[in-house]
Amino acid sequence: MLSDTYSVEQPTRTEIDALAGPALLEFGTGWCGHCRATEAPLAAALAQHRELAHLRVEDGPGRALGRAFRVKLWPTLIFLNDGQEVARLVRPLDSAEIARAFALIAA
Template identity: 60%
Template sequence: MGMNDKYAAQEPDRSEIDALEGPAVVEFGAPWCGFCLAAQVPIASAFATHPDVRHIKIEDGSGRRLGRSFKVKLWPTLVFLNNGQEVARLVRPTDEKSIRDALRQIDPRGQ
């Protein structure tokens, strides 16, 4: 598990996300998005201390149902889940601390 650096080729159904067990982060964005690119370093740094958290990276955009089901409006949006339930959300995070704090809410055993 741990951080994923590639966007999924196909988005999962919402029911698959809701059925996830344990801690997970769904990241919505696009590979050409400047805000998304800038967020990758702090995301990677925060995930380094939470290697057991699943990271699902979803390319979002027009006609994409999963992002709409989570009411995503800006990229990147990180949705922090525990057993499929949203615990926290960050929109356009710029610092490692906010990401790490949200990760601790779903994975208190992280380093």
């Protein structure tokens, strides 16, 4: 089960770009209804990819990382490989859709 906690401390875009291997960057907030609706399908898909880095970052006005990735709606899931965006899902509700995005970055 995912925690409803999103990290207030944010990595910089440079740190994200320098990530090695596959990773999931998730933007949202703990109080967002859309974010909560995505938790179950995301948890189901993540269960198959426990080895991947998963960064849950709180987004909102004045949050530089969200702006750097042009995040407009929550949750936004950005699938990365070696710091490069491979896929993006906005407000996904289908674990199969999330699993397909994971397949693009998982080894």
